[in-house]
Amino acid sequence: MMQMGNMETLEVLRAATSKAGEHLGLPLLGTLQPGAPADLVAVRDDPTHNLKNLEYPDLVISGGEIILNNFPAISQPRAAAGDR
Structure with missing residues (x-):
């Protein structure tokens, strides 16, 4: 919707x-x-070039918990220095 209003992707x-x-x-x-x-998504392709790259994220973290992970090298977030 916002893109139709001529806003730049960024x-x-x-x-x-x-x-x-x-x-x-x-x-x-x-x-x-x-x-x-601590809610975030990660995608393989640059969403600043095309917002459609956000449709199918490769990593979803909600409340600090990994919900979806299509990056095999990432297992769990590392403990913060104060948590060790």
Whole structure:
């Protein structure tokens, strides 16, 4: 929908991640930093070239737990230094 409004691809990604958190008053939403929700997706192809690359993510992490993993070299997140 946003792409049809002539937004650049990177702007669309920001609107769906960090900018969404700012607008909702949730500054950690859409960020990768301590205390953030730890929800993310990873894809093999660059979504800034084509947003369709996000349709079938290769890795999904929700609440810090791996939900989907099509990257065989990744098993579980490593424990943080303070968790060891």
